[in-house]
Amino acid sequence: MNEQEMKKWQCRSDLALEAVEQMVGQVNEASQEGVKYEEDNIKGLKVTCIDVAPEAVERVGKKAGRYMTLDTSSIITHEHDQLTVAMEVFAEQLSKLLKHRDIKETDTCLVIGLGNDHVTPDALGPMVVDEVIVTRHLYELRPNEVDRSYREVSALAPGVMGMTGIETYDVIESLVKKVKPDFLVVVDALASRSITRVNKMIQMTDTGIAPGSGVGNKRKAVDEESLGIPVFAIGVPTVVDAVSITSDTIDFLLKHIGKSLKEESRSYKKLVPFSSARQIYTDEDLPSPELREQFMGQVGNLEEEEKRQLISEVLTPNGYNLIVTPKEIDTEMEDLATLISNGLNRALHPNVQFS
Amino acid sequence: MNEQEMKKWQCRSDLALEAVEQMVGQVNEASQEGVKYEEDNIKGLKVTCIDVAPEAVERVGKKAGRYMTLDTSSIITHEHDQLTVAMEVFAEQLSKLLKHRDIKETDTCLVIGLGNDHVTPDALGPMVVDEVIVTRHLYELRPNEVDRSYREVSALAPGVMGMTGIETYDVIESLVKKVKPDFLVVVDALASRSITRVNKMIQMTDTGIAPGSGVGNKRKAVDEESLGIPVFAIGVPTVVDAVSITSDTIDFLLKHIGKSLKEESRSYKKLVPFSSARQIYTDEDLPSPELREQFMGQVGNLEEEEKRQLISEVLTPNGYNLIVTPKEIDTEMEDLATLISNGLNRALHPNVQFS
Amino acid sequence: MNEQEMKKWQCRSDLALEAVEQMVGQVNEASQEGVKYEEDNIKGLKVTCIDVAPEAVERVGKKAGRYMTLDTSSIITHEHDQLTVAMEVFAEQLSKLLKHRDIKETDTCLVIGLGNDHVTPDALGPMVVDEVIVTRHLYELRPNEVDRSYREVSALAPGVMGMTGIETYDVIESLVKKVKPDFLVVVDALASRSITRVNKMIQMTDTGIAPGSGVGNKRKAVDEESLGIPVFAIGVPTVVDAVSITSDTIDFLLKHIGKSLKEESRSYKKLVPFSSARQIYTDEDLPSPELREQFMGQVGNLEEEEKRQLISEVLTPNGYNLIVTPKEIDTEMEDLATLISNGLNRALHPNVQFS
C-alpha cells in the first residue's frame, strides 16, 4: 500500500466530521488551513459546521463544501418531546444550508431516498421518502388550484443496484432530466467509523453523495458536478464494522488507563475493577508512550490508521469484519425517519404552518 | 351522459375477458368479427386466449392485441403443489406470448412493478419486482464473467403518483431511454368487475397497460405506441367495487330462481330455503322476462350496464361504492406474488434450470 | 330453519346498534321496553348509548348491558387533528363506561388484543396491544419505585386458534387466573352487517365478547359470567360480507327510487341518470309496497332477514359470499389502532398527563 492508497483508504468514512477528526489527529493545528470548524449548542443539542475549501480537499479526503452535523445522542428512543425538539433544530439547520446555497422558496425539489427498504439499517432513504409531502403532480395536473405555499416537490426511492440491475446514479440522472428539479435532496444511511455515532448523528451537506462509495466499487457520485444542480445529502450512520468497534475500544482502553492512573496514581493490575462512573475521554487522557507500551505493547503506540489496518487484516480475510447495527435498529430507524421526514418537510415548505 | 361516454364507461374493466363478456352479452354472435376466443384446459387449469383485431377495438373497448388469462380459482391458499403447477402453466403461457411477439432469448427486458407497496391489494407489482432475478448490472460491470444463460433483466417499482409527485409514465419513459431494454414487462394489480374473479385470475397481454386508467384521470398508456418497444402486461384483479358485487348478485339471484323453477317447478315463495348445493349458473338459467319482472320488477329486466349505472348512482354519491378486497388479502397476495415472480423468472430465463 | 334458529341467525351482527336497528325495523315502538337508546353529538361526532335490560335480551339478541358507539365516519384518513379529537371523545366515553361499572382508579387491568396480526383487517387487537402502556411488571419488580399515577396494566395478544391450536378463551382464562386483574379490556375487529359502518365506528361495551362468534363455531364467551370479573370490549367493524353489501344496496335502491319519485313525481325509467347529489336515506323514503313490487318485484317486498337469507343462499354455496375489507385497509387500521390505543391509555391512566 503506497501513500496515495493509504490516503484514499483513510477517507472511507462517510462522515466529514470523522474525516476531519482523523486529520486533526495526524496533523498539527497550523496545517488546518482551508478547513473551518464551528460548534454550537442549540436547544441542548450539539451542532457542528465544517467548511472544506477546495485547497483542503486532498488533505481531508472530502469534497469541498459545507458539512453540518446534528448530534442526537442525548435523545431517548421514542421520547416524543425530545424528538420534536431535535426535529426543529434539524429543520432550522437544513434551512440554513439551503439558504447558504441560495435555494429560493420557489425552487423545485426532487428528494431521492437511497437504500434497500428490505434491509432495516439501509432503509432510511425509502422510509423518509414515504413521509415526504409531494406536490409536483398537483402543480402539473391542477396548476390553478394548487396551494402555492407548498414548494413543488417530488420524491422517489430508486432501490439498490442488486435489486434493480440498474446503477442508482443512472436512475437518478434519467429522472432529473425528466423532472428538471432546481435542486436535489438525497437521503441515505451511512457507515460510521465509530461505535459512538451509530444512529446518533445526522449529517447534512451540500456536496452530494457517492452511493455505496465505501464498498469498493467505483460508483458515479450524485453531486452538482455530475447532475448540474445543487445536491444536498442527508445521512445517518446506521452501521459500523468490527474493525471500528475494536479500534475504538483499544483507544478507549488506553485513555481509560491513562485517566485512571492520573487520578488514582496506582498500577493497572490493581485497577480491576474500575469504578463504573460515566467517563468522557479526551486526547489528553492518552498516557505516555511508555505507559501505552506497558499496557498494550506495540499495538498501544500504533497510529490510528495503522491500528485499523492491522485489525482489518486479521478480521477481513476470515469473514469476521462483520458490518453490524444496534439490536434496537427497528425502533431507532422509526425515530430517525420520522425526525428527518418531518424536518425535511418543514425545511422544504417554509411557508406552511405545521401543527 | 351521452352515448360515447356510456361506451367509455362500459369499458372500465381492466380485464379483456370481462370486456368481451360484456360485449357478448350485448351483441349477437355474428358481430363477433375481429375477436378470436380460445379456451383450453391445461393441467386442470382453464386458460383463455383472446385476440382482438384492430377492427374490433371500438366494439370491445380494448386495444388490439392478445389477451391471455389463467384461471387460478381452483387453487387453495398456501397449497404448495397446486401453486407450483399453476406457476408452471403461467410460465408456459407467458413464454408463448413472448414468442408470439418474436421476443428472442437474447432480448433485454425491463420489468416494471406498478402500484403502492404500502397498500396490500395494490402491492402486487412491487412484490413481484422484489423477487425478479436481475442481471443487467452484471452484464454492465462484469461482461466477461456473467452467466449468459440468464437474460439481461432489470426491474424497478416506480411507486405511485400520489407518493412520488411524478406521473408513473414519466418515470418509466425516462428509465426506458436510459436502460434501452428490448421489451418491457409491466406487473400491476387490477380492478375486476366481478366478485368471482378477485385474486382468482392472471391476465397476460401484449397491449401494455394504462396505469390507474379506471380512476378517471387521463393517464398516458404504457404501451408500444408510447414507448416504441413491445410492452407486456401481467395483471391480477385484486379489488372489486360494491356496484359490481351487487350487480353480480342480482344476476346470480335471477339465474338461481330461473334454475330452481326449471328444476323444481315451484313458486319462489316456497323456495326459501333453497338447497345449499354448489351451483354453476349459465345464461340459460335466466328466467323469462315475465318471471324476472315477477321476482325483481323493472330492475330484473335492466341491461347489465343500465343495472350497474343505476346501482352506481345510488352508492357513489354517498361514498358507499367501496372498493374492497378479500379479508385474506395478505396471504393471497403472497401466493400470487410468488407464483408470478417465479413464473416470470422461468419465462425470462428459459435456459436456466430452476430447481 | 325453525323460528328459534332464525332468531339466532338474525343476531349475527357483532354490533348492538345493528341488532337494535334490526329489531326496530321489525317491531313497533311500544315493544321497545327494556332497551334504552340515547344519541348525542360530542365535538361533532355522533355518540350513541344503548342499554339492554335483561328482559330485552331475547328480543334484541344481545346480552344485557351497555353498548356505546362512536361514529368516526366524518374523519379523513391520516387527518391528525380530527383523529386527536375523536381519540379524546373515545377516551371520555370509555372512562364513562368504566365508571358506569364502578371501576376504581386503583383497579388493575388486563388488556387482551384478539385477532391475527398477519391478517390486516383482523389485526386491530394485536396492534392496539402493541401500543398499550403496561406497568404490571414495574409494580411486581420495583413496587417502591413505580409511579402510581399509572394504573397497574398488563396486555397480551393471544393469537388465533388456527395459529396456536388453543381456544383463545382458554389462553385468556389461564392468564386471568395467574395475573388476577380486577377487570378485563378486550379489543377485537368485528364484522359489520352494513357497508356504511366498515372502519367507521367504534363500539364499547361492558358485556364482553364472543370471539369468532359469527363464524358458526360454538366458542366460549369472554365475559363476566365466564371469568368472574367485568369484561369490557372495544371493537371496530373492519369487514363486511357480500350478502350485506347487496342487501344494503337493494335497500338503498328502493329508498332512492322512493325519494326520487316523491321529489320529482316521475317514473323510474326516466330517472336514469339520477342526480349525483349526496343523499341521506331514511325509512320514510321507502316507497309503497306497490311501487316496491313494480321496481324490484317480490324481492322488493321481502323482510330484511328474508332478503339476506335469499342472497346468502345464492352466494354462499358457490363460495361467492366473500368477506371483504376496504382497499385502504392498511392506512385505516393504522389510524384506528392509534386512536384506540391512545384513547385506551388515557382512560386507563386518568391521572397521567399525556402530551
Next chain:
Amino acid sequence: MNEQEMKKWQCRSDLALEAVEQMVGQVNEASQEGVKYEEDNIKGLKVTCIDVAPEAVERVGKKAGRYMTLDTSSIITHEHDQLTVAMEVFAEQLSKLLKHRDIKETDTCLVIGLGNDHVTPDALGPMVVDEVIVTRHLYELRPNEVDRSYREVSALAPGVMGMTGIETYDVIESLVKKVKPDFLVVVDALASRSITRVNKMIQMTDTGIAPGSGVGNKRKAVDEESLGIPVFAIGVPTVVDAVSITSDTIDFLLKHIGKSLKEESRSYKKLVPFSSARQIYTDEDLPSPELREQFMGQVGNLEEEEKRQLISEVLTPNGYNLIVTPKEIDTEMEDLATLISNGLNRALHPNVQFS
C-alpha cells in the same frame, strides 16, 4: 467481585459450547470429568453434542443435560439447496434429542416462541411459531376426523415482559397448566460471546432456558424443574456485544501475530501488511507470554475473563457496549426461521411425508 460472582459472570453465554470452551481454556484435560464432548460431520455440517453431568454443573456453569449444536456457517444466505440440507440435519438431530429423552410419537407438544416480534434480531421465536403446524384444536374439536399421523401440537408467542407487563415464565406456566402438554419446545434468539457464531449456529438442548437470563434480572427458568415436563430449547445467537467483538479481535490479533511469526520468522513491525489469505487460528497459534507482552503489553497476557471484564468496564459506563447484530439481519432471520420451523415440523410430525 468475589470468586463466586466471577464464576457466575463467566457463565453469561447462552451457548453451552462457549461455556465449555471457556472452561477448556482454563482447566486441564484431566478435570473434564462430567463433560462428554462429541463432534461429527453430517452432510458437510459440523454437529457437536455435549453432555454435562450433574457433577460438572458448577464447573461449566451450565445445567446438567445434553447440548447439541449445528454449525451453519457454511450456508450462503437464501441458498435454497444448502438450507434444505441443513434443515434435514437439524430435524434429524432434534429427533435424536427427543428420543434421548424418551419422547413418544403420541406425546403432545407445546411450542413457545420467546422474544419480541418487533425487534428483528429478537423475533426468532415468534417467527418460528408462525410456521409451526398446530393440530391441538383439531384433536379437541374433531377428535374423530383428525389425521393422527400428526402429533398433537399447539404453539404460542407470549411476547416480552416489557410489552406485556407479565413475566414470560408466568404466561408459560399458566398455559402449561391449561394445555397440559407432555413436553415443551422453546425457541429463542440468544446472545453470543463470539462474533464468529452470530446467526451461524443452532443450539438444541433438553435443559430448558432462562429467558433474558443474561440481562441481569433474576428470571425464573423455563425448565423441567419448574414446569414438571421435559423442556427442549432451540436457540440461535443473533446478537453479540462490543465487548465480545473486541475481546475476540484481540485474541485473533495475538494468534495472527503468533502464527505469522512462526511461519515467517520476522518481526511484527515488518509484518504490515500481512497476507490476506483466510486463516484459521488455534490455541497453538498464541505466541509466548513474552511476545504477547511485546505486542499487546499487559493486556496481551490477561486471562480471557479478565480481558472481557476490563473491556466491559471501559465500554459499559459510557453506553458504548452496544449489543449489535449483522446488517443483513432481516434476510438472515428469514432463512433461520424457515430452517428451524420446517425442521421442527419434521421432528414433531415424524409420520408425515413432507414434500
